[in-house]
Structure formats: structure tokens, C-alpha cells
Amino acid sequence: MRIGKIVSSRSHLDYVCQIYHPGEIPDVPSPASYAFGRFVRLSGDAVGIVYDSQLQNPDFGNFGPRLSNSPQEIRVFTPDLIDEQATLVSLLLLGRLSGAHGIHEVPGEVIPVHSEVETLPDEAFVAFHRDEAGRIQLRYLPLVQAHGGPASLSLLLAVLDRLNSLCPEDRARLGVLRNALNWQRTIQAVKA
Numbered sequence: 001m002r003i004g005k006i007v008s009s010r011s012h013l014d015y016v017c018q019i020y021h022p023g024e025i026p027d028v029p030s031p032a033s034y035a036f037g038r039f040v041r042l043s044g045d046a047v048g049i050v051y052d053s054q055l056q057n058p059d060f061g062n063f064g065p066r067l068s069n070s071p072q073e074i075r076v077f078t079p080d081l082i083d084e085q086a087t088l089v090s091l092l093l094l095g096r097l098s099g100a101h102g103i104h105e106v107p108g109e110v111i112p113v114h115s116e117v118e119t120l121p122d123e124a125f126v127a128f129h130r131d132e133a134g135r136i137q138l139r140y141l142p143l144v145q146a147h148g149g150p151a152s153l154s155l156l157l158a159v160l161d162r163l164n165s166l167c168p169e170d171r172a173r174l175g176v177l178r179n180a181l182n183w184q185r186t187i188q189a190v191k192a
Helices: 071-077 122-128 141-147 149-166 168-191
Strands: 002-009 014-019 039-042 046-056 086-098 101-103 116-119
Touching (some): 039 086, 039 122, 086 122, 101 122, 122 149, 141 149, 149 168
Antiparallel strands (some): 002 014, 002 116, 014 086, 039 046, 039 116, 086 101
């Protein structure tokens, strides 16, 4: 499902996606489709994860009198008014899909502005977490810890929960990693 388009970047790995508004595409994405921890596909085979969000509202703090309040009235009284409100999500690139497996590495190419962003279906999500031999892999883990901000451990735990539900044969290995991340989160809380 298409959810938005790339509007800017902060680095080679960190991109900003503007979520589509009603009227831009036939099927407007629901908030669940761009939720925290959602995997997305960009510019063909690049794969990223939603790790942050931001709401843009230029009208915030502008409490002056208005001729109209509802969107329907605004369309009648000021048809040339551009809606400048936006929902932005931050995407961290993790690698790319190569056939039936994932390659967890820094992508070489820059993602162009206005590139489509779409959700990654469950089958592609599982394929991205398999190597060429079909084994489970999370080689992007240090990258998420370094660039995912203060919520990076929560982000990784959410990924492990999703993998655990989709890959029951790998629950033992995923459980070991989950315990290690929980231990790391506990140690960080003690240090704070």
C-alpha cells in the first residue's frame, strides 16, 4: 500500500516521508500503515523502518477570527487556500531486498525526492530478514541502535515481536536476542 513520498533527508540513511492526504491518492493510508516500527519499501528495493513522526500545522497558535471553520466551508469561501498541514515520518534505511532474501547494508544510491514509499507486506518482511541460506538475520541491529534515537531498543523489540509471530521456527534464536536487548534496556535504565 502506498503511504507517501520522500520530501527530504537528514543523511544518507535518514529520510523524511510526507504521508498522503485525502484526495492525493484513492486509498488514503490509515495511521496503522505508517506506525512506529512499520517496515517500508522505497525506490524499488530499498527497505526502511519508521522510527519517528512529526505533525506540521502552520495554523497552530493562530486563534484569530475566521470566516469559516470546517473544511467544507473553507472550500467554498477560500477555494484557493492550500492545506499546509502534513504528517511526516522519519525512515531509517536498513538495506534492500534481493529476490527472496535481504541484504542488510548501507544502500549505495541516494533515494530521489518524490520517490514513492509503500508498506512492506509480511512475506517481504520475512524475506528481508532471511539470508541467502534462509537463516534469520538482523545485521542492521547496530545501525538502528546508533541512529534510531532514544526509542531504538523499543523499536528493535517491536521488530522481534513481529518476527516471532511470523517465524515460529526461529523463536528460540529470537528469544535469546530479545533477552539480550531487555537486559541492555534494564542496564540503561539503571545508569540513567
